[in-house]
Amino acid sequence: MVIKAQSPAGFAEEYIVESIWNNRFPPGSILPAERELSELIGVTRTTLREVLQRLARDGWLTIQHGKPTKVNNFWETSGLNILETVARLDHDRVPQLIDNLLAVRTNISAIFIRTAFKNNPEKSLEVLTHQLTTENSADEFSELDYNIFRGFGICQR
Incomplete structure (x- = not known):
């Protein structure tokens, strides 16, 4: 997976979305803990939280306080805003x-x-x-x- 991002947040977002798309984090699964995921991606936990919130707004994830972050079936939960991403991921x-x-x-x-x-x-x-x-x-x-x-x-x- 080659990721071309211009910021740590952009890198983290692309990493997570491509991981969901490529079934590293399949729909219905639980993301690794924040600390583990931030170390895996190489970004701060603050940056990761910001990215996770944005991905939740777009329908990729479900975040509930006190519970692990769940990967959604994005075909059911996302809006038209992911079309560009899907087209980029699967030419x-x-x-x-x-x-x-x-x-x-x-x-x-x-x-x-x-x-x-x-x-x-x-x-x-x-x-x-x-x-x-x-x-x-x-x-x-x-x-x-x-x-x-x-x-x-x-x-x-």
Whole structure:
């Protein structure tokens, strides 16, 4: 594992995340004690605590006072903020990750578009008809896509 970090905190964060990703600390396991982990990584306990708190906020870990720090199943507990990290850690599966994200987007859009037409049918139809005139370019399509999804998001209120 080669870690390129610019600060001790950055190094510790990358070390822990890559260790979770590579199953050195698998989901459901308990991290080593703070003193042991800080010595293993080569950072102060204060720096390690700061990193652990940040990773807990991102969904990688669960920290409870008086209990050992637990590694989460990050696929279930993390938000979209880890996508960049996952893409960096596993270059080979980036196409699969993109496919999964597009599938999620499709599934979610079916729900909110249905709600938009239920709550505001006239305005929803207007969103579609207003957006039908577009050029045949990637930029135009991206703008069209954005405007349609944004419009339906507004209509569902």
